[in-house]
Each structure stands twice: as C-alpha cells, then as structure tokens.
Amino acid sequence: MPVNRIDISGATLGVLDEGAGEPLVFVHGFPLDHTMWQGQIDVFSSRYRVLAPDLRGFGASDVRGETMTMEDFADDLAAMLDALGVGRPIALCGLSMGGYIAFRFAAKYASQLRSLILCDTRAAADSPEAAANRLKMAEQVLSKGAEVAANAMLPKLFGPRTVAERPELPAATRRVIESTKPAAIAAAQRGMAARPDSTALLPQIRVPTLVVVGEDDAIAPVAEMRGIAAEISGAEFVVVPAAGHMAPLENPTAFNAALEKFLSSN
Ligand code: MLT
Secondary structure, eight states: OEEEEEEETTTEEEEEEEEEEEEEEEEEEETGGGGGGGHHHHTTTSSSEEEEOOOTSSSSSSOSSSSOOOOHHHHHHHHHHHTTTHHHHHHHHEHEEEEEEEEHHEEEEEEEEEEEEESSSOOOOHHHHHHHHHHHHHHHHHHHTHHHHHHHHHHHSSSSHHHHOTTTHHHHHHHHHTSHHHHHHHHHHHHTTOOOGGGGGGGGOOOOOEEEEEESSSSSSHHHHHHHHHHHHTEEEETTTOOTTTHHOOHHHHHHHHHHHHHOOO
C-alpha cells in the first residue's frame, strides 16, 4: 500500500493515508512501523480515513536528534494532521509506545480528540531499573545494530499460541525491527526512559475510550490494563483471546470486532 511522504519540522515522515470519512489514526509500537496495522488498515479504510504514520525515525521516516520524547512524537502527529489537512477531532489508536504517545496527545491536544483506543500499553512511568535498561539498550543498538533490539523484544511481543501456530508473524516482525535505523531505536528508548507518569491524566480523559489488551500480554499485563480502564470515566475494556502484546496483529478478527463496535457507537 502506498505511503505518502510529508515534510514536517525539518524531517520527512512516511504516512499511510487511505480511505475517506472520519479520521482514524493508528500509532505503532516500538521498534516497529505502520505495517503492524495492516489487518486494521485493510478493514477500516473502507469506512474511515485511516492514517498510519511511521513515527519519526521508523519505517520510511527520517531520524531527528538523540532523543525523541513521547511529547515530540505527539507534536509530530499534530503537525502531520495539519500537513495533510485532516479535520478534527480524530479517533486515536495507539499500541504500547503508541499508547504512551496517545497519552501525551490527550494531555496536549485534548480538543483534537474524538475518541481514544489504548492497546497493550502502560500509564505508569518506568522504574529506575527499567529506564537504565533502556539507556543500555540504546548504546548497544548504536554499537552493535538493531538485531540487539530484535533479540530483546521478540520473546516478549507475541503470545504462546501465535509463536506455536503462526511463526511467520514473529519472523516478519523480526525483519521490521532488524531493518530499523539504530539511531531511531536509541532515540525512542531514551524518550521512553524519560516519559512522565500518565496515571494522573487518566481521570481527566473526557473522550470515549476503549482499553484493549491481549490475554497473554507480557509487557502490559491484563490486570494493569484493567486498572487503566477503571481510572478513565466510562472506558470500555476488552481482552483479546489468543494474543500477547501485539493483539491487533495476532488476533485481528477479535481486535477489529471490538474496535468496530466501539467506533460505531462513539
Ligand atoms: C512497544 O511495544 O511499543 C514497547 O513494548 C514499548 C516499551 O518498550 O515499553
């Protein structure tokens, strides 16, 4: 599917922009690109204007600087919407790091949001140990290459059923990670290590929200995501069966059904 290239704040971003209707923006996780949403793009672009950017540095987008904060990424999203003339408000769907970015977008651009879909993500900041590990990985990736990130992330991304029955999914994700620019991985890791705690934001979210998680998510566990949903007024909570952290990719049928139901009633 064609990816448009747009210029914003001194860099070029790749953005898939497909379909017509209310805008629906998909923000990928780390260290991936927009292709993780293929199973959603194909379905939802028949009814919505689907936008799926490659975040700064990832996929077809240029790297900028040594650190990309979650707010930097959120600013890029707002600039992308301006550059493409996308009407507001938008439905914003982010997975994991994409969710960290969605929290910052909700904090800074609340009036531009129609609804929020938080997938396999966390509101809490990193522990000091987790932040230190990210900085270590940033250095290792810069000296040894993106394979370091693939080896560290892959065992945590997919649920056991996907690994056993659909090994082509982890294999394809490995290829995406290994072709990611080491500078982009390092910049995002530094940004995630420094990200603020978004827990206090949750009760302030005023838009319809869907919280969705794979039943075997090892990074953003079901109990933690249930807690996020409980803090957001009126949020819906869905557990996707037979899926881990990459729920939309691992079980698109169940994920899309939940998203479809949510979007059609909000
Ligand atoms: C992701 O999928 O985006 C990552 O698991 C985020 C993280 O490393 O915290």
